[in-house]
Amino acid sequence: MVFVMDITKSKKFVPLLVFILTLTEIVLSGNVLIWPTDGSHWLNMEFILEELIQRNHNVTVLASSATLFINSNPDSPVNFEVIPISYNRRNIDSVIEHMIMLWIDHRPTPLTLWTFFKELGRFLDTIFQMNIQTCEGVLNNTKLLARLQEGAFNVLLADPVTLCGDLVALKLGIPFVYTLRFSPASTVERHCGKIPAPASYVPAALSELTDQMTFGERVKNTISYLLQDYIFQSYWREWNSYYSKVLGRPTTLCEVMGKAEIWLIRTYWDFEFPRPYLPNFEFVGGLHCKPAKPLPKVLWRYKGKKPATLGANTRLYDWIPQNDLLGHPKTKAFITHGGTNGIYEAIYHGVPMVGVPMFADQPDNIAHMKAKGAAVEVNINTMTSEDLLNALRTVINDPSYKENATRLSRIHHDQPVKPLDRAVFWIEFVMRHKGAKHLRPAAHNLSWFQYHSFDVIGFLLACVATAIFLVTKCCLFSCQKFGKTGKKKKRE
Amino acid sequence: MVFVMDITKSKKFVPLLVFILTLTEIVLSGNVLIWPTDGSHWLNMEFILEELIQRNHNVTVLASSATLFINSNPDSPVNFEVIPISYNRRNIDSVIEHMIMLWIDHRPTPLTLWTFFKELGRFLDTIFQMNIQTCEGVLNNTKLLARLQEGAFNVLLADPVTLCGDLVALKLGIPFVYTLRFSPASTVERHCGKIPAPASYVPAALSELTDQMTFGERVKNTISYLLQDYIFQSYWREWNSYYSKVLGRPTTLCEVMGKAEIWLIRTYWDFEFPRPYLPNFEFVGGLHCKPAKPLPKVLWRYKGKKPATLGANTRLYDWIPQNDLLGHPKTKAFITHGGTNGIYEAIYHGVPMVGVPMFADQPDNIAHMKAKGAAVEVNINTMTSEDLLNALRTVINDPSYKENATRLSRIHHDQPVKPLDRAVFWIEFVMRHKGAKHLRPAAHNLSWFQYHSFDVIGFLLACVATAIFLVTKCCLFSCQKFGKTGKKKKRE
Numbered sequence: 001m002v003f004v005m006d007i008t009k010s011k012k013f014v015p016l017l018v019f020i021l022t023l024t025e026i027v028l029s030g031n032v033l034i035w036p037t038d039g040s041h042w043l044n045m046e047f048i049l050e051e052l053i054q055r056n057h058n059v060t061v062l063a064s065s066a067t068l069f070i071n072s073n074p075d076s077p078v079n080f081e082v083i084p085i086s087y088n089r090r091n092i093d094s095v096i097e098h099m100i101m102l103w104i105d106h107r108p109t110p111l112t113l114w115t116f117f118k119e120l121g122r123f124l125d126t127i128f129q130m131n132i133q134t135c136e137g138v139l140n141n142t143k144l145l146a147r148l149q150e151g152a153f154n155v156l157l158a159d160p161v162t163l164c165g166d167l168v169a170l171k172l173g174i175p176f177v178y179t180l181r182f183s184p185a186s187t188v189e190r191h192c193g194k195i196p197a198p199a200s201y202v203p204a205a206l207s208e209l210t211d212q213m214t215f216g217e218r219v220k221n222t223i224s225y226l227l228q229d230y231i232f233q234s235y236w237r238e239w240n241s242y243y244s245k246v247l248g249r250p251t252t253l254c255e256v257m258g259k260a261e262i263w264l265i266r267t268y269w270d271f272e273f274p275r276p277y278l279p280n281f282e283f284v285g286g287l288h289c290k291p292a293k294p295l296p297k298v299l300w301r302y303k304g305k306k307p308a309t310l311g312a313n314t315r316l317y318d319w320i321p322q323n324d325l326l327g328h329p330k331t332k333a334f335i336t337h338g339g340t341n342g343i344y345e346a347i348y349h350g351v352p353m354v355g356v357p358m359f360a361d362q363p364d365n366i367a368h369m370k371a372k373g374a375a376v377e378v379n380i381n382t383m384t385s386e387d388l389l390n391a392l393r394t395v396i397n398d399p400s401y402k403e404n405a406t407r408l409s410r411i412h413h414d415q416p417v418k419p420l421d422r423a424v425f426w427i428e429f430v431m432r433h434k435g436a437k438h439l440r441p442a443a444h445n446l447s448w449f450q451y452h453s454f455d456v457i458g459f460l461l462a463c464v465a466t467a468i469f470l471v472t473k474c475c476l477f478s479c480q481k482f483g484k485t486g487k488k489k490k491r492e
Numbered sequence: 493m494v495f496v497m498d499i500t501k502s503k504k505f506v507p508l509l510v511f512i513l514t515l516t517e518i519v520l521s522g523n524v525l526i527w528p529t530d531g532s533h534w535l536n537m538e539f540i541l542e543e544l545i546q547r548n549h550n551v552t553v554l555a556s557s558a559t560l561f562i563n564s565n566p567d568s569p570v571n572f573e574v575i576p577i578s579y580n581r582r583n584i585d586s587v588i589e590h591m592i593m594l595w596i597d598h599r600p601t602p603l604t605l606w607t608f609f610k611e612l613g614r615f616l617d618t619i620f621q622m623n624i625q626t627c628e629g630v631l632n633n634t635k636l637l638a639r640l641q642e643g644a645f646n647v648l649l650a651d652p653v654t655l656c657g658d659l660v661a662l663k664l665g666i667p668f669v670y671t672l673r674f675s676p677a678s679t680v681e682r683h684c685g686k687i688p689a690p691a692s693y694v695p696a697a698l699s700e701l702t703d704q705m706t707f708g709e710r711v712k713n714t715i716s717y718l719l720q721d722y723i724f725q726s727y728w729r730e731w732n733s734y735y736s737k738v739l740g741r742p743t744t745l746c747e748v749m750g751k752a753e754i755w756l757i758r759t760y761w762d763f764e765f766p767r768p769y770l771p772n773f774e775f776v777g778g779l780h781c782k783p784a785k786p787l788p789k790v791l792w793r794y795k796g797k798k799p800a801t802l803g804a805n806t807r808l809y810d811w812i813p814q815n816d817l818l819g820h821p822k823t824k825a826f827i828t829h830g831g832t833n834g835i836y837e838a839i840y841h842g843v844p845m846v847g848v849p850m851f852a853d854q855p856d857n858i859a860h861m862k863a864k865g866a867a868v869e870v871n872i873n874t875m876t877s878e879d880l881l882n883a884l885r886t887v888i889n890d891p892s893y894k895e896n897a898t899r900l901s902r903i904h905h906d907q908p909v910k911p912l913d914r915a916v917f918w919i920e921f922v923m924r925h926k927g928a929k930h931l932r933p934a935a936h937n938l939s940w941f942q943y944h945s946f947d948v949i950g951f952l953l954a955c956v957a958t959a960i961f962l963v964t965k966c967c968l969f970s971c972q973k974f975g976k977t978g979k980k981k982k983r984e
Binding site: 195196198200201212215218219223270273276280283416429432438439440441442443445446451452455457459460 | 687688690691693704710711714715761762766767768770771775902903906908913914917918924925930931933934935937938942943944945947949951952
């Protein structure tokens with residue numbers, strides 16, 4: 001296929017094309033190491049890997065021997081380095097099942113917040129043990145480490161929900177980039193990434209609040225931040241010891257995580273409430289979305305027994321091409337558990353949603369879509385078929401839902417650079433320049449006390465207090481003297 | 493000229509090209525109204541105008557009858573609407589001269605800070621009077637206003653150093669975008685744009701500090717913020733009244749300025765210290781920079797008398813093509829007063845600098861370049877020819893200056909989208925979507941008290957105090973009761 005264009009007739013193309021050619025020239029072919037997290041996280045990350053391969057990079061994935069989706073397909077151009085671990089796929093399934101049940105039973109409302117976090121805290125121990133196994137599987141594996149050293153990697157791309165990717169990068173002496181949806185109450189982003197989050201209008205993750213809060217909601221939001229900080233600071237203590245042990249010097253999890261060159265956040269302003277961020281944060285939500293392909297006629301598989309009560313107009317499928325279905329012009333609404341990947345496919349195609357959130361970021365995601373007028377929520381614990389039907393009727397018949405979904409879709413499509421291209425641009429930037437230190441805020445060099453200027457405020461208040469004290473003393477002294485002189489005069 | 497490319501051989505071009513084609517399709521031809529500021533501000537803004545015209549937009553500039561550079565060239569495709577005012581070019585020259593002398597005599601060091609601001613405060617009155625004349629020249633001019641209304645403008649682009657552009661936009665019922673280098677201590681950006689600026693690592697404008705501060709410097713920085721806030725809050729009081737009068741309802745300057753859809757800031761991370769910002773802030777520094785053209789042989793004009801003491805190897809020119817000269821491979825160093833435009837040309841071409849700053853942002857600009865290791869400063873008040881020579885020798889002979897200038901140049905050139913394209917993209921975005929409300933932080937709806945969560949903190953502290961009080965009371969009551977019982981038992 002040959003593409004012919006008369007650029008003398010379209011002046012506006014010239015600078016753009018010249019710029020792209022310049023950019024392309026300096027893109028090098030390099031080696032990228034991947035530290036993934038399983039499940040939907042991997043499904044999203046895979047799109048970045050595909051793009052990196054398209055751009056002639058060699059991609060190696062560090063995957064544990066027990067995995068849900070991270071398959072080492074022999075035809076794939078991706079290299080897989082398997083980390084041997086003792087737990088298996090069933091253990092992971094069980095963890096996920098427990099996590100879902102925890103959320104369904106103790107959804108963090110103001111009344112259940114404390115119970116939820118207490119239960120979650122216990123749960124974090126299991127995750128800690130599994131994560132440590134993965135870490136040890138690399139860091140104590142001299143053969144694997146030596147092989148990785150020989151791999152001459154230029155960058156490590158890590159999903160920090162599975163910790164230790166940063167440690168592996170440090171051991172190999174290479175820069176690393178994070179890809180992340182969120183951490184509870186943005187604990188990691190705020191404390192390790194130094195992103196500001198004013199509690200007055202930036203809702204804490206897992207709070208289901210929006211950027212428009214009443215006084216009561218702002219109190220709840222502040223408590224959410226404090227409580228989640230408290231829980232995760234305790235959780236981090238174990239990690240601080242582990243990180244110090246591995247690096248052979250006293251350090252903290254946050255200090256190491258703070259060395260990330262770029263934070264690729266898996267949302268964008270079509271989904272997020274506008275909030276302050278830093279130049280090394282890039283919002284690349286929806287990077288996996290693609291135009292829909294026409295729906296095939298006999299592609300879907302059917303499995304399992306059809307319930308007898310099922311209506312004649314309902315079909316059951318084991319797997320459907322969700323993106324293509326959402327992009328079909330006849331699709332009216334999307335009933336979703338509210339995962340970020342699915343929500344972004346709905347935003348991309350402008351489809352209003354009925355959300356039945358279950359766990360993790362799902363309730364928050366649906367809260368965002370509700371606030372933007374593109375979704376109705378149904379509570380999984382209390383819902384009846386009537387509720388679901390009403391919700392569905394609302395998003396289909398009330399035109400505002402379709403309008404808002406379309407508006408979000410327009411915002412999503414109207415960016416100077418596509419999210420996937422931005423994500424890969426910054427990974428390649430880090431490869432070209434061996435980092436992105438010019439984007440790193442000096443806040444990393446300050447203690448929390450200095451960061452908030454508490455020392456300066458204390459000093460200035462002490463100065464003012466001293467000044468007031470001295471002035472008062474002088475006044476009193478003068479008054480006394482004047483008083484004495486006055487009395488003396490009177491007496492005379 | 494025909495451009496032929498076989499895109500089957502270069503897969504990475506396909507998505508980029510498709511994306512550009514999609515973007516180009518939705519770019520509309522619209523009407524842009526410009527509210528400029530004279531001098532170097534205009535020289536920078538002109539590049540945006542040229543690009544807008546290239547992209548088939550109609551551009552109309554509102555220019556006062558007294559102007560330095562804003563010429564209404566009859567061949568230019570730009571329309572000019574002249575605002576009649578009573579002051580003339582000589583008055584503007586005199587204001588600039590006074591401003592420079594004020595800075596040279598009272599450069600804001602810790603010792604002269606207060607005197608400087610007192611003098612500046614007086615000076616602001618003159619600027620206020622001139623600015624008000626320009627405002628009235630439009631807002632009280634019913635014929636001009638009617639003509640503008642007929643112009644069916646889609647967006648107004650304003651340099652907020654000359655106030656009232658926002659008011660004109662509001663009167664016409666169109667969205668507006670700002671282009672801005674800085675306001676003193678980021679007063680406007682912080683208070684009206686809601687951009688966070690932690691005093692611990694974000695140096696106040698005009699402070700000449702960097703992001704790496706000692707305790708003493710952080711005290712100085714905090715005082716800079718407080719002092720400049722105080723001065724400008726008083727200055728704004730007059731504007732608050734004027735804005736309320738024009739809009740016929742009680743409002744403030746900040747409330748109106750806060751309605752800006754996008755803030756185009758004329759710096760980038762090659763120049764700025766990394767700092768928090770908001771999604772409606774776009775850093776487009778160096779948008780005026782272009783590759784150098786070969787230097788012409790007899791193009792430069794010579795004017796004036798040559799001093800007798802001038803060496804044989806020095807030439808005097810009335811005007812030189814600065815960008816082309818800086819881009820010449822034999823250019824070793826750039827002696828500059830430190831204006832943002834010139835600094836960016838030096839960054840673009842990777843030329844180390846000797847800075848002799850005079851006023852406004854110039855001392856700050858040179859402080860930035862010094863901190864990044866690309867410049868040496870010479871003090872205009874105390875310098876000898878020896879000082880200048882030494883500075884020049886340092887930046888030429890010490891290779892670190894050239895290396896750092898080259899590093900900044902690499903950072904500048906390695907962006908996903910060129911600054912000028914980003915600036916124009918967001919202006920066009922506002923035209924396409926009649927605003928960019930999805931980027932506007934909810935902080936605009938909060939009072940400063942609420943923004944900093946002082947009400948929530950107060951409430952939580954009151955709760956804690958009440959709890960402590962109740963627990964103490966209970967304990968005391970129990971002790972008393974227990975004590976009495978104990979005594980009674982003892983007595984028995």
